[in-house]
Amino acid sequence: MEEEGVVVVVREFNPEKDCSEVEKIDNNCDVGPSGKISIFTDLLGDPICRIRHSPAYLMLVAVMAKDEEEREIVGVIRGCIKTVTCGKKLSRNGKNNGGNDSLKPFPVYSKLAYVLGLRVSPSHRRMGIGLKLVCRMEGWFREKGAEYSYMATERDNEASLKLFTERCGYAEFRNPSILVHPVFAHKVSISNRVRIFELSPFDAESLYRHRFSTTEFFPRDIDSILHNRLNLGTFIAVPSSGYLESWPGVDHFLLNPPESWAVLSIWNSKEVFTVELRGASFALRGLAKTTRLVDKAFPWLRIPSVPELFRPFGFHFLYGLGGEGPNAEKMLKALCGFAHNLAKEKECGVVATEVSTREPLKEGIPYWKKFSCEEDLWCMKRLGEDYSDGSVGDWTKSPAGSSIFVDPREI
Known part of the structure; x- marks a missing residue:
């Protein structure tokens, strides 16, 4: 819940003004369980470098303003969109040696969005800032035609799971x-x-x-x-x-x-x-x-x-x-x-x-x-109608296969 007299505005990241404040938030927020990989530090003061290699990307910041002069960045979120395989279909592939039509698997693609790098300053948590950032990012996903959105977190990250599964409608999807x-x-x-x-x-x-x-x-x-x-x-x-x-x-x-x-x-x-x-x-x-x-x-x-x-x-x-x-x-x-x-x-x-x-x-x-x-835990949400050819149906309800392809641009 926002404090009385305090306004939180979500806007696009400005690389000329926001780098130092965003980097400070990133460094103050651990992203893993104790004893494991727990913090990412962007190089060269470039907080957007983790997503700039994706086909489409956006970075948003939450700015807390108490008056015209006192403003502070208290949250950040990154998101990107790409087209990936969500399933496969069998299609005719000519004649085989026995004289019958052979079937060959072909990929079924879907436009997929990824939420990463959600951070809220430790001193400003439990104020709805994370929810506001996620909702704004999902709005951009929908504008760009994304059919699904997913995120990755640790299973013991109760705060992140509660936000995404209970308040944002995501469901547990894969466990790589x-x-x-x-x-x-x-x-x-x-x-x-x-x-x-x-x-x-x-x-x-x-x-x-x-x-x-x-x-x-x-x-x-x-x-x-x-x-x-x-x-x-x-x-x-x-x-x-x-x-x-x-x-x-x-x-x-x-x-x-x-x-x-x-x-x-x-x-x-x-x-x-x-x-x-x-x-x-x-x-x-x-x-x-x-x-x-x-x-x-x-x-x-x-x-x-x-x-x-x-x-x-x-x-x-x-x-x-x-x-x-x-x-x-x-x-x-x-x-x-x-x-x-x-x-x-x-x-x-x-x-x-x-x-x-x-x-x-x-x-x-x-x-x-x-x-x-x-x-690890990946959670997924269906943003709108599935525009594929119907071979997959609702991807969020599909069973896991034996393998997944992990995009290095999202690590």
Whole structure:
């Protein structure tokens, strides 16, 4: 409830005037449970950098004004809109060898909005400011034709859940896992039974569209992501024996894939914001420091020492993870090792990814449970009529699939 004589106005973010105040709110608001990733600090004083790579985005601030001269930013919210896969349909695809029409899955797209970075100054909570920001943002979503809106939070964030599910009409939708692995002082050894190729953005796009376009949340503008300067590359792992020594091109690969293979892309989140672990116990801090000291004294032991994660650090985000075949998990593990070594060269603190809890290749992703969140919570709301062809119906009520595609622009 607003204080008497105080007016809260929601307006669009002004980068020339609002940066320092918004950055202060971001730094004062923890966004994770104690002992885990708890705060994001935008680099270069650019609070809008987390969404500017999306096709359409907006940032709003809540300004409290007691009189003409006394004004203070007390809340902020970010939102973006994109078109993603919400399901799939089967369509005729010519004649097969038996003379019958074959069916091929095709993606069904929906215009989806994402709410992120909702922050209200700790001294101004329980005044309806968060609700006002969400309602204003949803109004913009509807103006742009978004059919659904979703947000992500921790299951134990009672205040956020109450706001979105009880007051804003969102429903629990998916429970992906955020998996985090520290970057050690030593490189990870990669099996010589695995060969890793880097794909061009064009080959990567073709592979993703052919193999993963029906995956839930797959972005229709995947080409924009793969050509973005923050994308460090797409890498594919195949068996070193029985396959070509050089990349044969995506067309040859799609026609003659090896028995097992895996793929992932790497996003340079370090250039967008830094992360800091807060709330860690003295015991955990001491253990981490001890591993570093012992590793420094006995480097030949190659001890997996924990890097300094209790001050701001950068990280790489792995996305587009997938693959096929009986050894796909081993291929993915090799790719994660490759990503770890690249992050070490770039002086990152961790590598992270987010996948469905039911992801078939999850066991191939190394992570530390202490720094991870194995059950994140996504909530979704239907904003209006579903403009798809009716193959999906109400997406908010659809069952979860085995995989999801996590857009790195929203991390």
